[in-house]
Amino acid sequence: MTDDGGEGAAGRLVPESETQPAAAPRIARGTGRRLHGAIAHKLGTAILSGQYQPGDVLTGEVAFSEALDVSRSAYREAIQVLSAKGLVESRPKAGTRVLPRQRWNLLDPDVLAWAFGGSPDLNFIRNLFELRAIVEPAAARLAAERRTRDDVRVIKDALGRMRRHTLANDEGRAADRDFHTAILQATQNDALVTLSASIGAAVSWTTRFKMRARDLPRNPVPDHARVADAIAASDPQGAEDAMRQLVELALEDTRSSMED
């Protein structure tokens, strides 16, 4: 829910203000909400996809803004966004240059979206999955210790939605993400909650790979139900074990289709 709200249905968010038929290769605003957001999206995707590599300089504010057919202000605001996410750094006379990958804020929701905007990087997906395997079992343990009745309700609700739909459609996958997010929320740890977007992306993409492997993979509901039951029963060890098993099964299902 970070970026590109509903691009699938509406498509174009902007009415044709100009009556220019087929000129103006103006930047497509459909990719983001505001103009500078769209520019940031465009440049961010270009950087994440490797089109601009660390060390490259994007020298020439005027040149770039004219090339994109936007004002310098809009271009600069986009650069500030990228700068805030650690992708670039601007200095007078030196220009704006792409920072080394270590400085990138890879767990930022927008950066994550840009990383998966083009062709996804398999290695990075593996890294995210690894993070998930580290964080989620521990989070499940904490959730079992601290969950409120409301947390349990939200988790069970997501589980119910997973049961009704399947991982084959968007609603089912959304329910899956909600399930994992709800567990992180139940830890009462803001730092972990912040990771939910990143974890969610990992869940989403690994699921997609899983689906690619076989049309009807293992039914994920029982695994999830075990986690939910352990959390509801305030059983930390059980929740941690169940979640670890869930992640390991997912890894197993995913591995084969990621090795090509």
Add this chain to the structure above:
Amino acid sequence: MTDDGGEGAAGRLVPESETQPAAAPRIARGTGRRLHGAIAHKLGTAILSGQYQPGDVLTGEVAFSEALDVSRSAYREAIQVLSAKGLVESRPKAGTRVLPRQRWNLLDPDVLAWAFGGSPDLNFIRNLFELRAIVEPAAARLAAERRTRDDVRVIKDALGRMRRHTLANDEGRAADRDFHTAILQATQNDALVTLSASIGAAVSWTTRFKMRARDLPRNPVPDHARVADAIAASDPQGAEDAMRQLVELALEDTRSSMED
């Protein structure tokens, strides 16, 4: 919207262009180098400290920019930075309002710095410590599996610097942070490397609390050395155990001083 009383030259962010008394104390030194960076720092600190709470609206670009005595461009670029970090959201007519805490990018290095800029939030420090306790043992295990000779060299170097200095001075604390960062680097996992800034902040602050408890706490070098040796020996289980012990000892040392 009475800002901190200061258009009387105290709150001015801009250098005086009229007079030139050799060294104009710009705000840009410690806080942020550029003007919009300074504004973002100021507003970000205000938000993180609770001066502006979620739901509050910062309506009035002109009003705010004039109150800060900066141009609207600079103010807007600062807002873009805050927006990029999930702190605020701007919409026409609705104004710029502070987002709920769940949307905040709490693991962003800048946000982290702003959070600790004022009086640190004990609960948030606890949360970061918890994240550290989850991530670091697993990271140590991965590091032991994947470390290169260079990784080992960097880790040993940081350890040596920790030995020479102590946790009492800045160089020693920097060496401590470098040690933990080097281990995350050795995992070869970019997602984990991105967390080093957050982990580093947690290490830094928990150390500070530890120091507050007693003037000469337990010597941390042996614990760290055990981790380093296990990683150098490619002993995953040993590295994980040693790191877990390290974190638990640090937690133990820290807990008492955080309960007041």
Add this chain to the structure above:
DNA sequence: GTCTCCGTTTACTCGGACATATCGGCGGCC
């Protein structure tokens, strides 16, 4: 009472102008 329309308010975008910092070369000094 509900709906639609319109005006106001606010952020958004633009273009141009000036200020400032940095780099690289030129010239002078040692």
Add this chain to the structure above:
DNA sequence: GGCCGCCGATATGTCCGAGTAAACGGAGAC
């Protein structure tokens, strides 16, 4: 001949004023 410091070129940083677009809220019609 080599080092040091001044100086101009250049690109980012900052400021200003105008005009556009979008969303809220109240007035009016049904």
